[in-house]
Amino acid sequence: MSGAPDIQLHSRVARLAHWCQAIAVVIMIGSGWRIYDNVPILPFEFPYWITLGGNKYLATTTSNDWGTGNAIAWHFAGMWLLLFGFGLFVLNGVLTGHFRRDFLPLTPRSFLRDFVAAATFRLGHRLGEYNAVQKMFYWSVMFAIAMMFASGLAIWKPVQLGWLTWVFGGFPAARVVHFVFMSAIVGFLAIHVVLVILVPKTFVAMVLGRAEDHHHAK
Amino acid sequence: MQNNPMQRRALLRGSLSLGAATLLTGCDISDGDAVQSALHAISRWNDRVQAFLFREQAMAKEYAAGDVAKAFRYNAYYPAQDVAPIDPGTYRLGLAGLIADKRPWTVPQLMALPRRMQRTRHVCVEGWSYVGQWSGVPLGDFLRLIGADTNASYVGFQCADGYYEGIDMPTALHPQTIMAVTAGDEILPDKFGFPLKIRIPTKLGFKNPKWVTALYVTNTQPRGFWSDRGYDWFSGI
Numbered sequence: 012m013s014g015a016p017d018i019q020l021h022s023r024v025a026r027l028a029h030w031c032q033a034i035a036v037v038i039m040i041g042s043g044w045r046i047y048d049n050v051p052i053l054p055f056e057f058p059y060w061i062t063l064g065g066n067k068y069l070a071t072t073t074s075n076d077w078g079t080g081n082a083i084a085w086h087f088a089g090m091w092l093l094l095f096g097f098g099l100f101v102l103n104g105v106l107t108g109h110f111r112r113d114f115l116p117l118t119p120r121s122f123l124r125d126f127v128a129a130a131t132f133r134l135g136h137r138l139g140e141y142n143a144v145q146k147m148f149y150w151s152v153m154f155a156i157a158m159m160f161a162s163g164l165a166i167w168k169p170v171q172l173g174w175l176t177w178v179f180g181g182f183p184a185a186r187v188v189h190f191v192f193m194s195a196i197v198g199f200l201a202i203h204v205v206l207v208i209l210v211p212k213t214f215v216a217m218v219l220g221r222a223e224d225h226h227h228a229k
Numbered sequence: 230m231q232n233n234p235m236q237r238r239a240l241l242r243g244s245l246s247l248g249a250a251t252l253l254t255g256c257d258i259s260d261g262d263a264v265q266s267a268l269h270a271i272s273r274w275n276d277r278v279q280a281f282l283f284r285e286q287a288m289a290k291e292y293a294a295g296d297v298a299k300a301f302r303y304n305a306y307y308p309a310q311d312v313a314p315i316d317p318g319t320y321r322l323g324l325a326g327l328i329a330d331k332r333p334w335t336v337p338q339l340m341a342l343p344r345r346m347q348r349t350r351h352v353c354v355e356g357w358s359y360v361g362q363w364s365g366v367p368l369g370d371f372l373r374l375i376g377a378d379t380n381a382s383y384v385g386f387q388c389a390d391g392y393y394e395g396i397d398m399p400t401a402l403h404p405q406t407i408m409a410v411t412a413g414d415e416i417l418p419d420k421f422g423f424p425l426k427i428r429i430p431t432k433l434g435f436k437n438p439k440w441v442t443a444l445y446v447t448n449t450q451p452r453g454f455w456s457d458r459g460y461d462w463f464s465g466i
Contacts, residue, residue, distance in 0.1 A: 087275050
């Protein structure tokens with residue numbers, strides 16, 4: 012019954028794309044929250060200390076501004092890093108067959124089965140193998156990032172890309188869409204990080220490129 | 230960009246406390262010089278990307294009369310009660326730079342120019358927006374009228390309140406860029422820039438200067454009040 016251990020492998024390109032996106036998403040969310048706080052669209056603000064955009068008290072003194080300009084500079088710098096990381100990730104995933112191999116097949120039936128198992132804490136995890144809930148998660152977060160680009164462009168260029176802004180229902184609506192998919196990504200991050208803490212070897216694999224697990228070897 | 234009354238005082242105080250304030254920055258990576266210069270360099274790159282994305286044929290959406298906001302939103306770097314109304318009797322629009330006819334313009338002369346009306350969305354860099362209605366002579370028509378060199382790169386503006394802005398020539402010549410003398414159905418009210426506001430629906434709100442007292446044409450990129458404070462210079466939408 013003894014066999015090969017479970018092995019998780021991540022190529023150099025996949026790891027580079029992953030960490031570029033990880034850093035970029037933190038920059039985008041942190042600076043986006045500072046921008047949001049300037050004119051909130053919901054009746055709450057993000058606490059100043061978790062936002063990105065420099066010292067707002069200093070900015071108030073020197074620039075008559077709450078650090079929004081600095082946050083916007085961060086946001087449009089992070090945008091390029093995210094575009095690079097996301098583009099590389101998708102290109103690599105499609106061209107190397109990583110998406111087809113690891114994120115497919117995915118059926119409503121398999122998702123439902125694994126989702127119920129996960130919700131009742133009966134879903135096992137084998138290193139190097141993705142269950143249907145994970146597959147669904149990765150497709151969803153990729154979709155969310157793509158929608159962040161689309162809605163972000165609609166907000167950035169409502170005249171030059173007026174058709175895109177129109178698709179989202181106009182400028183104010185595009186801001187709401189941008190907020191909704193930000194929330195989705197934050198939700199993904201929270202679950203993603205908790206699961207990595209529960210299975211730390213996935214973190215090792217994403218840093219070093221390889222990790223193995225003998226627990227499941229039977 | 231806040232309307233908080235404390236902020237103008239804070240701005241005036243800024244020059245005095247700047248030295249003291251720099252002592253506080255050590256603990257904040259985002260205010261470090263290296264980070265700031267990197268962000269600044271990327272912002273300059275983004276200006277070029279934005280200029281590349283700008284198309285003269287792309288028109289800002291024009292709205293129906295019923296879409297116009299009932300009350301326009303006041304916005305400047307100081308609160309509305311600090312607006313100093315301009316006396317139309319002594320007002321002159323000064324002209325400078327690469328312009329053939331630099332004679333200054335009076336309010337009646339500006340009001341006599343043929344106007345184009347627009348109902349477009351004013352989009353603030355902060356995220357809020359509203360649909361407003363303005364009318365005035367297209368800036369491109371005015372530039373040709375005064376014999377400006379439209380092959381130059383930029384048009385700059387000085388304002389009565391110390392504000393200053395500048396735009397690229399393609400945007401200045403865009404048909405929807407107008408020298409607004411009315412807002413809604415009335416002559417531009419004091420707090421919205423009487424007697425002259427440059428209305429540019431292809432730019433963020435802060436690139437639309439109010440209380441304009443001087444216009445110049447130049448090949449040197451004019452500074453902007455908010456781009457001097459960390460915002461993108463091009464700021465096209």
